[in-house]
Amino acid sequence: MSGTGPIEEELAALPLVDHHCHGVVTGDVTTRRFESLITEGEVWPGMSPFDSPVGVAVRRYCAPLLDLPRHAPAEDYLARRAELGAAEVNRRFLSAAGTEVFCVDTGYAPDGLTTPGELAGAAGGGAVAHEVVRLESVAEAVGVAGVEPDEYAETFRAAAWEAVGRPGVVAVKSVAAYRTGFDLDPARPTAEEVTAAARRWSATGGGRLDDPVLVRHLLWTAVELGLPLQLHTGFGDNDIRLHRADPTHLTDWLHLTAGTVPVLLLHCWPYQRQAAYLSAVFEQVYFDVGLTLHYVGPGRARAVLAEAMEITPFRKLLYSSDAYGVAEFFPLGALAFRQGLAGLLRERVDADELSLPDALRIAQWAGRENALRVYRFSDDT
């Protein structure tokens, strides 16, 4: 970490709460699979995913954790990774993240991924993992199991309640941003509307839940469950229409659901300022800039955090890695967050715009305390 001082030390030692992440692949991965896991695009001929900001960051910051020199070539990196084996690689990277609590989205796992417990085990040091239930997966399981259209609403509701009743579940998540975008009718759909939509969905074979009425219904059902609701926002793969994932489209829905559950906007780039605005004017809104942190790399994370924090109440910003698939993203996300936040806080303390005690408090809040508070974790979790 560049620069040293009390803020850097505080952040380096802070046990993070990573309030949104995924499991990592348990087995060894091929070069092609690894490359596909370090891009939100695909592996295209003549363009290695290593030739990107995240690829450079992996070679710079992760290579030394595999006993390689900084900036090791991609081929050396992949060879060493294969030599150590998945278990050892995952252990090294997860333990290097310095994360104490993982909230793991278990609803998207086309690859063979670690369970939350396995993830925490690889991290060691007493780390604990909680589960985040992805509601689209619950709804689609209801569809696959077969349900009469007029029973969809109740069956989905029951399945959602059952899912959140499982031990260790601390939040729900929706990927409405991917399925319809946020420019939805904000009103709760009527029973008749839901039945009609379920009939359409069923008639087309069920599968991917992307009917606007069913997505609205899912969001309103989420509110009933009483748990914090995580919403994918902004940046993702090409399945998203980015402009429809601008969270300010949720404004009317946020008014209608005020006083119910905390809403946690995930990732947000390039709409971090829009997310900040919502967090400043709605009591229930929180956000993070996860995913972006490792994609831009530690060197640029500070600039993204600076935009994210311009007007944001200090109790409204959280940390997440949004790591998926490769364990590298856990230490990389954590490092980008610690280094980026330390850099901007130190700059303000050095300019005497911010007192050191205030800076330390902001660091603790963003990296840990805000999440403990929102998710009602006890301090020893």
Added chain:
Amino acid sequence: MSGTGPIEEELAALPLVDHHCHGVVTGDVTTRRFESLITEGEVWPGMSPFDSPVGVAVRRYCAPLLDLPRHAPAEDYLARRAELGAAEVNRRFLSAAGTEVFCVDTGYAPDGLTTPGELAGAAGGGAVAHEVVRLESVAEAVGVAGVEPDEYAETFRAAAWEAVGRPGVVAVKSVAAYRTGFDLDPARPTAEEVTAAARRWSATGGGRLDDPVLVRHLLWTAVELGLPLQLHTGFGDNDIRLHRADPTHLTDWLHLTAGTVPVLLLHCWPYQRQAAYLSAVFEQVYFDVGLTLHYVGPGRARAVLAEAMEITPFRKLLYSSDAYGVAEFFPLGALAFRQGLAGLLRERVDADELSLPDALRIAQWAGRENALRVYRFSDDT
């Protein structure tokens, strides 16, 4: 102010024209009231509005003006504020702003606020205050007084002309961004459309003017009045749909009204680049980044100004504080503007990208001369 040199000295001594602000509370305020006045959100349990960039800036930059140490705790700050009393506090902060001309929006005053004259009096040193007429308030007063739908257009027009004929009125303002957003039909509504809309409005009891036809009609009426038209743009409280307050939605309307009145886009964050674009391609468009300046604090104001000034003709950027309610925002907005602008101009002069005389001219224009020109104030106002 960090850094010293001719640019800092020029800006520190420059008598600002604050082309858009509000009055301040005349009486003493409770802790809760003060906290509610330093956020665009509300006061939420367990989250003090002091724990935010603007709260930190108040403790850092305003505390010394109350004889407290920099970064004084919030409780000490509020105690000292109460001890001095509203009149003395207002006098200290307003005189510290170094502002020579205030253009005061008098149309929103749920609190007991200073009149423009009282505001200028508190500033002392010969400061003068002008009035900005908020047109929605004029229209709603017409509605409250009762009007036949087919007489609404003419009655509102007459009331608007009467309002702008009052001594000291220099501009009109619209909060169309709050009421409908800017994605309106740009055309002037017909008399029949206005009457029909007035009938609907009247049937629902009048009150808040948010009918799209009446808002369009208001904007077109504004154009007739011949005075500069201020438009709230971007950032505000949660009554706004931020994405609809992107000023580029006004493009067609700006084409239709070209050659009539100056249009001043207020605040603009996070759409400062969009506002800059409009100011670069429409002769009549000007803008500022008021409100944002004190919400982000002096330390970040430079970054926001840097985006705002990327492509902007130097005669198109103005200064405003958009201070409301608490007098702190006058010196804080002024400091953020002076320090942010000085920092970025100095950096460019140091890199020999800009000559010192050019830098000084840009500072004078943005802080003062551009407003004098748009509002046709004589140089001694």
Added chain:
Amino acid sequence: MSGTGPIEEELAALPLVDHHCHGVVTGDVTTRRFESLITEGEVWPGMSPFDSPVGVAVRRYCAPLLDLPRHAPAEDYLARRAELGAAEVNRRFLSAAGTEVFCVDTGYAPDGLTTPGELAGAAGGGAVAHEVVRLESVAEAVGVAGVEPDEYAETFRAAAWEAVGRPGVVAVKSVAAYRTGFDLDPARPTAEEVTAAARRWSATGGGRLDDPVLVRHLLWTAVELGLPLQLHTGFGDNDIRLHRADPTHLTDWLHLTAGTVPVLLLHCWPYQRQAAYLSAVFEQVYFDVGLTLHYVGPGRARAVLAEAMEITPFRKLLYSSDAYGVAEFFPLGALAFRQGLAGLLRERVDADELSLPDALRIAQWAGRENALRVYRFSDDT
């Protein structure tokens, strides 16, 4: 160029490929004409276009190329420019750009402009120029020549094939962003739809092609031609509705046309992050931040490039000047690109976030190699 070292040296010496530009005025220009050519707005009373970031940049960086001191006054600059004459001025600026390949949009030339060959000749040093065919110009020529509505599609297709068959043509371009924006129905229009639209267009006298069906048809015809497709994106004059030129509105169309031709998003500001996102998730998408570079000037180009490169695969960013009319924009765009990119790469190398060999490779790719690859130029072009 500020700063020196291997990255600066590499970029200073790199023969650029300017993959999108226009010709320059061949004759002498009046002061008013010159001023109108250095703004995307117009020349307004009391506001010289020199009083802007680009005006300052011209006086700072171009004046020395005319043997004037840095920051020369505008009047001295224009007098010296007139004294030297257009041919000499063009020769000096174009040769100073250090550009080896020019891809010249020949479809917009209200002024008497250099041909591609004349442009390359003025640059000297063996520079070569290719042609980019603007498809709206082809379609409008078909309209002017007269065509039956049911023959429009085939006639335009034939004309487009003929145009791209001319020697030296390497790409096509569309200004759909200006005509309708990108929020179009993404589907290929049917023959019946095209005929009906052509009938409407013809009935209104032809002229400017801005019918949404015909613009969609143009984009789909472009795909058939097999050449890289350049799309104006974002910033331009006031004929654009900026929010409709956000390239993420193209997402569905990019899905439908995947696997066909490379799509090159031009300019992009203020949507450089949106363009970066598309380039990261669609194999066929590339982009640049041309036009903006000279409008913001070398000092701010680094910040714009930093946003543009946050998540961007290194093979996806290209260089263009988008210079038009005045030769100044060739060296200014090139300088802004070289200096901005060098500054940000050097900063990362200095912080040991990036290795020097990687930095040099990124510079070569962005300034030259990526364009050679997309346009399939041989390395000696």
